[in-house]
Amino acid sequence: MMSGLHYNLNLPLYPLNNSKNWTQLAHKKIDNMPFEGVSYVFFDPHEVLSGEVIRIFNTIDIKLKCVVVFSGSEKNKTRDDAKIHNDVWFDNGAWKNVCCGVTWELGECDAFFNWWDMSSFEKVIPVRYPTVYDNLRGVYYKNDKQIQAKYLIESVHVTQPTLVRTDIPHSVNYKYYGDSQRTAVSLRFHERNMSWVDLVSVLNPIIQK
Numbered sequence: 575m576m577s578g579l580h581y582n583l584n585l586p587l588y589p590l591n592n593s594k595n596w597t598q599l600a601h602k603k604i605d606n607m608p609f610e611g612v613s614y615v616f617f618d619p620h621e622v623l624s625g626e627v628i629r630i631f632n633t634i635d636i637k638l639k640c641v642v643v644f645s646g647s648e649k650n651k652t653r654d655d656a657k658i659h660n661d662v663w664f665d666n667g668a669w670k671n672v673c674c675g676v677t678w679e680l681g682e683c684d685a686f687f688n689w690w691d692m693s694s695f696e697k698v699i700p701v702r703y704p705t706v707y708d709n710l711r712g713v714y715y716k717n718d719k720q721i722q723a724k725y726l727i728e729s730v731h732v733t734q735p736t737l738v739r740t741d742i743p744h745s746v747n748y749k750y751y752g753d754s755q756r757t758a759v760s761l762r763f764h765e766r767n768m769s770w771v772d773l774v775s776v777l778n779p780i781i782q783k
């Protein structure tokens with residue numbers, strides 16, 4: 575049984591289509607965001623993904639839910655700055671875990687995805703924003719001091735499209751070398767109450783062996 579925290583996927587290195595300048599559009603939307611500290615926006619997967627990516631997922635028994643574009647002007651986010659959280663979405667009156675995402679770093683960026691054992695810290699449940707943000711929010715943890723390395727479970731350098739586990743606490747730190755803004759894309763699925771292990775087995779046809 576495969577049960578790691580991340581898998582490289584056989585997918586194109588650039589997932590978006592050229593019908594619009596999606597990254598610029600995302601930057602603009604994020605800059606005009608009425609909520610503080612939110613650095614991501616949502617797009618309809620069928621609108622923004624390339625035909626090739628759509629075709630690949632059409633061969634797999636999973637429904638695409640949303641594409642999240644993360645962007646920020648910060649060039650350097652250290653592991654101490656990166657907020658540890660686990661992903662949730664609001665459904666039927668309650669926050670539910672989001673088990674996975676497929677993540678792409680679009681520019682010249684050294685990004686690291688880190689997983690943490692936060693079982694000894696108190697959880698901070700999100701306050702609801704307008705409904706569009708119900709698709710993806712984070713449960714944070716009360717840690718006043720910088721989190722110690724002993725709580726780190728694993729860290730991976732994201733160099734290609736990667737399936738990552740998001741229902742356990744994680745953070746992303748990076749160093750961006752490009753001229754524009756660091757931009758990352760995360761594809762989310764209708765998980766239909768599947769667990770991480772179930773999702774890994776559904777996505778197995780595109781997992782690099």
Ligand SMILES: [Fe+2]
Nearest residue numbers: 659660661740
């Ligand atoms: Fe996350």
